[in-house]
Amino acid sequence: MKTIGIADTTFARYDMGHSAIDELKKTGTGFRIVRYTVPGVKDLPVASKKLIEEQGCDIVIALGMPGPMQKDKMCAHEASTGLIRAQLMTNKHIIEVFVHEDEAKDDEELAYLADMRAREHAVNAYDLLFNPEKLTRRAGTGLRQGFADKGPVRYR
DSSP, rough: OOOEEEEESSSSSSSSHHHHHHHHHHHHOOOEEEEEEEEEEHHHHHHHHHHHHOOOOSEEEEEOOSSSSSHHHHHHHHHHHHHHHHHHHHTTTEEEEEOOGGGSSSSHHHHHHHHHHHHHHHHHHHHHHHHHHHEEEEEOOOOOOOSSOOOOOOOO
């Protein structure tokens, strides 16, 4: 049986882990879920690596909500770099799902964005693990997680 890890934070203003887990349960079967919650985004790389190495996760969804300040953006960048390194160290996918507070105009839109982005990336993680051909069919289609899709561009 495959294992999907959910790494999330207490710093986030929305429970993105709950949304991802809920969506995974709707999406398919044949896996178990392990959740590991840490304080902030800079803790996500080690949480993700621990989920892979200690809990046997085949893929991890790393969920975070950096704040709107420049300092928060720097922390998000550092966390992102750490997640990339953790992927390379473990040879496993870690799907980074960050929702920056300044992406939304108000709290209602922020909650919607966090919920939808977590759900849509949960499906992506499931497909990476069980149906990678679905992702191949969607290549170049301009999909966006959370907000409206952009659609493909055409040449000639």
